Amino acid sequence: MLARPRIGPFELPNNLFVAPMAGVTDRPFRQLCRRLGAGHAVSEMVTSRKDLWNSLKTSRRANHEGEPGPIAVQIAGTDAAMMAEAAAYNVDRGAQIIDINMGCPAKKVCNKWAGSALMQDEALALQIIEAVVAACAPQGVPVTLKMRTGWCAAEKNALTIARAAESAGVALVTVHGRTREQGYSGLAEYDTVAAVKAALKIPVVANGDIDSPHKARQVLAYTGADAVMVGRAAQGRPWIFAEIAHFLSTGETLPAPRVADARAWLIEHLHDHYSLYGELTGMRSARKHIGWAVQGLPGGDAFRRAMNQLESCEAQVEALNQWFGSLAEQHERLPYLPLAETAANDDNDLTEEATTRRLLA
Numbered sequence: 337m338l339a340r341p342r343i344g345p346f347e348l349p350n351n352l353f354v355a356p357m358a359g360v361t362d363r364p365f366r367q368l369c370r371r372l373g374a375g376h377a378v379s380e381m382v383t384s385r386k387d388l389w390n391s392l393k394t395s396r397r398a399n400h401e402g403e404p405g406p407i408a409v410q411i412a413g414t415d416a417a418m419m420a421e422a423a424a425y426n427v428d429r430g431a432q433i434i435d436i437n438m439g440c441p442a443k444k445v446c447n448k449w450a451g452s453a454l455m456q457d458e459a460l461a462l463q464i465i466e467a468v469v470a471a472c473a474p475q476g477v478p479v480t481l482k483m484r485t486g487w488c489a490a491e492k493n494a495l496t497i498a499r500a501a502e503s504a505g506v507a508l509v510t511v512h513g514r515t516r517e518q519g520y521s522g523l524a525e526y527d528t529v530a531a532v533k534a535a536l537k538i539p540v541v542a543n544g545d546i547d548s549p550h551k552a553r554q555v556l557a558y559t560g561a562d563a564v565m566v567g568r569a570a571q572g573r574p575w576i577f578a579e580i581a582h583f584l585s586t587g588e589t590l591p592a593p594r595v596a597d598a599r600a601w602l603i604e605h606l607h608d609h610y611s612l613y614g615e616l617t618g619m620r621s622a623r624k625h626i627g628w629a630v631q632g633l634p635g636g637d638a639f640r641r642a643m644n645q646l647e648s649c650e651a652q653v654e655a656l657n658q659w660f661g662s663l664a665e666q667h668e669r670l671p672y673l674p675l676a677e678t679a680a681n682d683d684n685d686l687t688e689e690a691t692t693r694r695l696l697a
């Protein structure tokens with residue numbers, strides 16, 4: 337049985353979260369991940385800047401049509417009053433949970449003193465948290481917080497901020513085991529996640545480099561976290577959630593998905609994607625999803641290059657159908673190395689010291 341963490345009044349179906357990824361975790365992708373086993377999905381960041389609320393990009397990001405609840409929307413910004421307004425605006429448009437982003441290292445965000453840059457200014461971070469909690473409380477909407485371990489290795493203040501956030505009424509905290517300075521380089525460490533979990537009463541989610549069912553189990557055991565959040569490993573392989581769920585429940589690894597099933601999921605995802613973005617934008621932005629889906633499969637790279645030349649949604653679907661069709665003639669199941677074997681570290685040592693040693697090796 338998988339744990340079922342709570343976020344305020346909501347009991348989630350399981351403890352496997354898909355990470356918010358700008359440009360990736362739009363409504364179609366979130367729904368696909370949920371269908372394939374994710375218990376919670378946070379939508380991409382929505383800016384707290386009012387002037388951008390009516391832009392097509394923001395309104396697509398805020399599209400939750402047919403999405404199962406609870407609907408969680410992430411906001412990012414630098415100003416407490418604006419963040420409170422953004423939270424209220426999203427709640428009015430259907431958000432049932434507001435997630436504050438203090439974990440994104442993207443330049444565009446950090447230059448404006450948002451995302452993980454906020455971790456450098458604890459007082460401002462707390463002001464924002466308090467303002468957002470106050471804006472959401474009248475509607476009974478819980479607030480969650482996503483952050484990194486700190487600004488840099490010498491200033492890991494996740495624990496301080498997490499404690500303050502809990503006291504301010506935050507309902508759940510996610511920690512990505514890297515500092516802002518690291519970006520996505522190096523390896524995630526889990527000691528800080530474990531320390532945050534040990535200090536807090538609210539649920540804590542471990543994030544960073546979880547790329548297989550084995551790794552998910554190791555990280556849950558090592559940190560004591562209530563849930564794991566998976567980002568990049570779900571790109572092109574959204575069934576990783578079902579694989580993790582099965583492994584955590586039974587101790588056994590699932591075989592790779594049938595080629596025919598993967599084809600059907602992908603094509604359904606593409607149609608959903610095109611209907612959100614329209615023909616031209618949809619065709620272009622679908623390329624990355626298709627590229628990820630064929631990555632690691634025989635002939636996948638050549639197919640991706642050829643597919644990138646296609647200029648219509650119809651041609652994309654047709655090419656994909658054919659490619660998976662011929663793959664299915666030779667293989668019943670996706671011919672990947674099993675995920676468990678490709679896990680980055682089968683090394684069980686998740687301590688910060690061991691992580692540093694592996695990095696320096």
Ligand SMILES: Cc1cc2nc3c(=O)[nH]c(=O)nc-3n(C[C@H](O)[C@H](O)[C@H](O)COP(=O)(O)O)c2cc1C
Nearest residue numbers: 355356357358381437440512544545546566567568
């Ligand atoms: C393309 C991309 C976009 C991301 N966008 C966001 C975002 O909008 N908000 C956020 O909190 N984190 C964002 N992240 C960070 C992820 O949520 C996650 O913390 C990070 O990728 C580490 O998890 P992973 O190792 O499982 O990928 C993004 C990551 C990627 C790769």
